[in-house]
Amino acid sequence: MIYIQLFLSFLQIGLFSFGGGYAAMPLIQEQVVIRHQWLSMSAFADLMTISEMTPGPIAVNAATFVGTQTAGFPGAAAATLGCILPSCLFVTLLAFVYIRCRNLSLLQQTLASLRPAVVAMIAKAGLTILISAFFLDGTFSLLRENISIRMIVWFAGAVFLLRRAKWNPILVMVLCGVCETVFCL
Amino acid sequence: MKTSEKIPVLLRLFLSTLYLSTFTFGGGYVIVTLLKNTFVDKYHWIDEEEMLDLVAIAQSSPGAIAVNGAIVVGFKLAGFPGVLASVSGAxxxxxxxxxxxxxxxxxxxxxxxxxxxxxxxxxxVGAVIASVVWDMGGNVLQTKDLTGILIMFLSFFLSWFGGVNVIYIILCTAAFGMLRAVCHKFRQKNPPPRSR
Structure with missing residues (x-):
């Protein structure tokens, strides 16, 4: 049943995304694009764009979006519930233990080891989004007619504005969108 | 706290997280700062030091930091009803x-x-993510912790070229990290005296 599938998929996303925000992205991609094919890679990239533009955590945004797209509002509710349930249990348990014994060092050391792996996973998800943006057929092949030079220029400009000029990320993304729209007219 | 006194707390929890969640762009870390501003500096319901530890719990748990932050604050202030109120708001x-x-x-x-x-x-979006990875990866390299750097590159190669599921990589690294933390604890010959 689709509701149970949505619930279980987002339960895994909620359970294994350590490090907040972007850490959920590779897990969402794995579940939603690769395993269940609820979204195409291009729709997934759109979803990440929309998530950046709207308030709220990426995982909750994705749960609502994917749930609504596949099974309407009940689907959104099932996916969101799955996504926040591990947090509710884990955080409440930790807060309870913390209020009792006030020691978090073992947990924090474990997480310090986990951080490099999380960075690597985010890098991987970011690269797949870039590949779907740079190559017209969405796969990595270095044929001249398959590469969108325009998108590479927007990307380079965006990196410059973010790193050097320290622009607000939302502004940079909107600017990229506007540039592309103007060129397509 | 009596039940009759809890209701305004629950309502205020719900409204605060609802407000923060509606108007906070820019991810979990921003919302955690705003939670601190609201509950520590404005309402004085939680003291600063305890809030830092609660934030650490929110950041070390799986899931979205904004949701986790709402849960710790809700639990601290009003137990399970508080969790329900703050999570629905978030x-x-x-x-x-x-x-x-x-x-x-x-x-x-x-x-x-x-x-x-x-x-x-x-x-x-690709540029924003690349920039985040640049900062986070730079932090990992700066620690000069060879094991961490190795974990970073190995897990990237395993998942990019080997197609290994993200969940397995997270699970294995977490198990390894826990082992490392436990070993580290045993190696400390003179553990600091525990204070109650």
Whole structure:
């Protein structure tokens, strides 16, 4: 049943995304694009764009979006519930233990080891989004007619504005969108 | 706290997280700072030091930091009813907004103007993520912890070229990290005296 599938998929996303925000992205991609094919890679990239533009955590945004797209509002509710349930249990348990014994060092050391792996996973998800943006057929092949030079220029400009000029990320993304729209007219 | 006194607390918890969740762009770390501003500096319901530890719990647990932050604050202030109140406040705004977006999405996509807008924004999102990875990866390299750097590159290669599921990589690294933390603890010959 689709509701149970949505619930279980987002339960895994909620359970294994350590490090907040972007850490959920590779897990969402794995579940939603690769395993269940609820979204195409291009729709997934759109979803990440929309998530950046709207308030709220990426995982909750994705749960609502994917749930609504596949099974309407009940689907959104099932996916969101799955996504926040591990947090509710884990955080409440930790807060309870913390209020009792006030020691978090073992947990924090474990997480310090986990951080490099999380960075690597985010890098991987970011690269797949870039590949779907740079190559017209969405796969990595270095044929001249398959590469969108325009998108590479927007990307380079965006990196410059973010790193050097320290622009607000939302502004940079909107600017990229506007540039592309103007060129397509 | 008596039940009769809890209701205003619950209501205020719900409204605060609802407000923060509606107007906070820019991810979990921003919302955690705002939670601190609201509950420590404005309402004085939690003291500063305890809030730092609660934030550490929110950041070390799986899931979205904004949701976790709401849970710790809710639990601290009003137990399980508090968790319910603050979590509903935190997830209602994104659910409403994304439901609306999702309903319009199909119409959006077929509109060539919006489709090219979204397409161009992909390059921007890619740049934002690349910038985040640059900062986070730089931090890992700066620790000069060879094991950590090795974990970073190995897990990237395993998942990019080997197609290994993200969950397995997270699980294995977490198990390894825990082992490392425990070994580290045993190696400390003179553990600091425990204070109660």
């Amino acid at each position: 997830i209602i705004p994104p659910m409403v907004i994304l439901s609306l977006v999702s309903l319009c999405y199909t119409a959006f996509c077929t509109n060539p103007l919006i489709a090219s807008m979204l397409n161009g924004m992909k390059a921007g």
